[in-house]
Amino acid sequence: MSVVTRSLVRLYPDAFRERWGAMVEDEARGAGWKSWPNLTVGIVDMWLHPAHWPADSPAQRQRRVATMGITVALAAWFLSHLAAEQAGPLPADGVREQVTHGCTTLLLLGIALVAPRPRPTLRAAITLAGWALRRLAVPAVLGAGVVALVHGGVEADASPPSLRTAVLAAWWISLGLGAVQIPRIFTGVGADAVVPPGTGRLRVGVWTLAGASATGGATILGLSLAGDGFHPLGAGIGTGLLLLTAVCAGTLRDLRDLPSVP
Structure with missing residues (x-):
């Protein structure tokens, strides 16, 4: 035991x-x-609730909340991208494009608001580049290999089913690994390389991410439950996005306890 x-x-x-x-x-x-x-x-x-972890300074807590925001944004992007690529969860092409583009725009804005700012020094650039190389080398190579195979002659109709399945799985694995590894870059680098966003900007950024997740989740879940039939994958994706909205709500409550640092 x-x-x-x-x-x-x-x-x-x-x-x-x-x-x-x-x-x-x-x-x-x-x-x-x-x-x-x-x-x-x-x-x-x-x-x-990373804002509740023991910390040496408010800036350290802010950097942890920023990393949480980036993690939520990438998870929401991954789920939205998965819904957009599948015919079942979003049966209407026009709605699929609108939801995908709208969520992507809000997620990009949210990431821009919550992401720590690199310090304008050569040392900081080298540190960030080193962490990015270590964390993103595998998903980048895997994704590039998939792109090379597709452009090199792997046809969707002519290729063996096993090869098509392997290529598709490799593509989603590369995206998933990238979404996991990007936040780890910001947890690895220290205060000498990045400057965390202020509390006010964090609040606006997390609100933006919450809006993106809530809008995408409600739309995808509604489309999956209505129409010609029930779409389990779409319902799961919509529920996942709504759960990410709840995570954002919890983070916003945690931010109330942080001092308002510009």
């Missing part, structure tokens, strides 16, 4: 474990398996 408890505690954010990890592990070990549900809930809660 101690192995399971220790493994669960390791799932907490590093900042939390450095401050309270030993105490939480001791209490959980004393309670035995009964502590596992509470640990699981606590892990999810902490990851959804």
